Amino acid sequence: MIDALGALASCRRREILRLVWHxxxxxxxxxxxxxxxxxxxxxxxLGTLERAGLVEVRSEGRRRLYRARREALGPVAATLEAMxxxxxxxxxxxxxxxxxxxxxxxxxxxxxxxxxxxxxGRR
Numbered sequence: 001m002i003d004a005l006g007a008l009a010s011c012r013r014r015e016i017l018r019l020v021w022h023x024x025x026x027x028x029x030x031x032x033x034x035x036x037x038x039x040x041x042x043x044x045x046l047g048t049l050e051r052a053g054l055v056e057v058r059s060e061g062r063r064r065l066y067r068a069r070r071e072a073l074g075p076v077a078a079t080l081e082a083m084x085x086x087x088x089x090x091x092x093x094x095x096x097x098x099x100x101x102x103x104x105x106x107x108x109x110x111x112x113x114x115x116x117x118x119x120x121g122r123r
Contacts, residue, residue: 004053010048017054021081026066027046
């Protein structure tokens with residue numbers, strides 16, 4: 001079994017846990033909420049959280065629905081909730097998620113096109 005605290009080391013998994021903390025969500029909805037990762041990557045992260053005992057999953061037709069198992073974290077749950085409400089944590093999370101991004105940055109291609117049109121592109 002994967003260690004629960006070890007599973008929380010990833011900012012992506014902490015964000016997924018936050019999404020399913022108060023409500024049950026389908027894997028597809030979690031994927032859409034994250035936006036910049038593939039469905040396969042989200043599925044892997046959900047699997048890690050499930051093996052660590054931090055989320056429970058149930059099937060409904062073809063969908064898999066996930067919900068946090070808050071009791072599995074004991075006293076750490078209150079710390080996570082306080083952290084998620086903190087503005088500085090939100091800024092740190094966004095920076096970590098951006099650092100872990102793969103592929104082109106949003107808006108980068110549009111900025112490069114505008115520069116080329118103006119003649120200010122790199123040579």
